Amino acid sequence: MIFKWIILIALGFLVFWLLKPFRGKQKHSVDTTPGAIEDMVRCTYCGVHLPESEGIIGDGQHFCCVEHRQLYLQSRSCHK
Ligand SMILES: [Zn+2]
Structure with a gap:
């Protein structure tokens, strides 16, 4: 009867040992979820292309720098 318990305990440890890295991996993937x-x-x-916070807004358009906003507004005013 003791032999049966040893097998059960060994089996329990085996299951625990097999599931542990899987759970650790899942937790890790959750932790590394990128923010917004x-x-x-x-x-x-x-x-x-640039992040919205780094861009410059002018005339309802996005620009990478002040120079491009000015050039765009100039070219627009020239065409009108
Ligand atoms: Zn630009």
């Missing part, structure tokens, strides 16, 4: 991904915007003038 920032929206990417496109510079209306040169077409470069």
Whole structure:
């Protein structure tokens, strides 16, 4: 009868040992979930992509820098 208990305990340890790395991996993947991904915007003038917070807004458009905003507004005013 003792032999039966040894097998049961060994089996329990085996199951625990097999499930442990799986649970650890799951937890790890949850921990490395990236935070809120920032929206990417496109510079209306040169077409470069950049995070919205780093862009410059002018005339309802996004720009990568002040120079491109000015150039875009200038080119627009010239065409009118
Ligand atoms: Zn640009």
